[in-house]
Amino acid sequence: MPDQDTRPPVGQFEGGCAFADGAFVPLSEAKISLFDWGFTRSDATYDVATTWKGAFFRLDVHMDRFFASMEKLRLAIPYSRSELRDILHGCVRAGDLQDAYVAMVCTRGVPPRGARDPRMAQNRFYAYALPYVWIASREKQREGIDLHISDRVRIAPESVDPTVKNYHWMDLVQSMFEAYDLGRDTSCVVDGQGNVAEGPGFNVFMVKDGVVHTTDRGVLEGVSRRTAIELCGRLDIPVSVAPLPVERFRRADEVFLSSSGGGILPIAKLDGVPVPGFPGPVTTRIHDAYWAIHDEAAYRDPVDYGV
């Protein structure tokens, strides 16, 4: 891929830029065919990295997962790891974004007319950078997020591999409607054994008697989740990665979410019932450490804005 393609002018598409069909385009032109199996079969994988203060955070980890997800689904893109990095940097650069939400997407594509064989489809690649997305507004975070624990069961690993980041979210979206009906702010769902699973775009943690708990199964292995677990190691906070029964979860000392859409988000209430610690001491330490490591060189991949 020649240099001029992956080095669009800074701010060419101020505020947000996509990469579709091999070219940088404004977000309004970021479209996929109605016939792409990525839509008609949700046969796609994606990943979302972020930039913070002009640098990608743990981009390598996101790219590792994206390539692993594609391999598991037998999808491929015509770009090397280094070219992928260039495209993602290009989207942020063209959008002239400091704090950005940066997605990379691979879809199955469209098999030849009349064929229903996914092996015959040319896979498609898309990317885009938007202003950083928060899964809850700053205002709502200050007020305190009220999390609904839905009875809905997350799509099981026997059906869809949850370690492949995927768009099978109807269960999560329907749980959000339930939450709104009940006057809550967001929701998480459970697994088939009555353990807390995950929410729309986040993993779920609790703190009990000084130990941090999160589930080990049936969920996306989020990069923010991984970062939180690693930070506990640094901070000498014990971590248990094991099934997390809803009844235990409801008696947590502290609860927080992890997401590339906001990092570490303390939870104030579970279904209207105040969580004793909000924002609790353990959550606060992990939260602060999460943002502190954004300044560490090993985790940063600065965007070249050409200034």
Added chain:
Amino acid sequence: MPDQDTRPPVGQFEGGCAFADGAFVPLSEAKISLFDWGFTRSDATYDVATTWKGAFFRLDVHMDRFFASMEKLRLAIPYSRSELRDILHGCVRAGDLQDAYVAMVCTRGVPPRGARDPRMAQNRFYAYALPYVWIASREKQREGIDLHISDRVRIAPESVDPTVKNYHWMDLVQSMFEAYDLGRDTSCVVDGQGNVAEGPGFNVFMVKDGVVHTTDRGVLEGVSRRTAIELCGRLDIPVSVAPLPVERFRRADEVFLSSSGGGILPIAKLDGVPVPGFPGPVTTRIHDAYWAIHDEAAYRDPVDYGV
């Protein structure tokens, strides 16, 4: 919706026509935003009707299900039932298609920038007509379809309501790859209790000792499935709608699939093992009756080609 909008010229988009953003367009222009939750959350429902010899088959039943699916997902379109019918007829007319695959799709749309609340999104509607699609080629049908029974579990009703026709198909697509690896032609998946569920775009039936069997749970209630069951009534063939264990299924006298993509399709082999009856007498009677009722006025809604 004014007349000129829903009555495009016959053959305006010869061979296939879509309806997107309120206008009839060629298939190549049928695109959705990369940011539509219909893609990024698979938060959408759809239905597929067919025309045969210039008339829709059981269009009312498809429209009933489409409106019911939207209601269950809290989606809505700005068209009445009669307007929807006009749009679907318009797609077939503009494509000048006699035998057509006709899809209607409703997606969540895109919430305002920064919001993650699906209630704030304007739902989107799309439709299109293509030449009739067969889930297996005519040649393959004559040779005999070899069906792989995958161990993969269909997404459970506790996660996604299977009576809402949806695009959560990753389990089904992955089972197709398994089938190809094994040299089979297509695949079906099971439920969590070891019963045969459904395949990519079809319901599954067996005949044993003169009785037709199909499962009662965890699957799309297909219109072709319903037609097959109703035809058994007409033909005095006993039907059992109940869980169908894989071990019983493997000992079937006859096996067939039902789909709007081909009607009643006899199966020749299960994982390479010949099914004793191919195409068996019961399947053949249902197959012939299925196509015969396409000529009955009560099931036909003729397209006006203006000739």
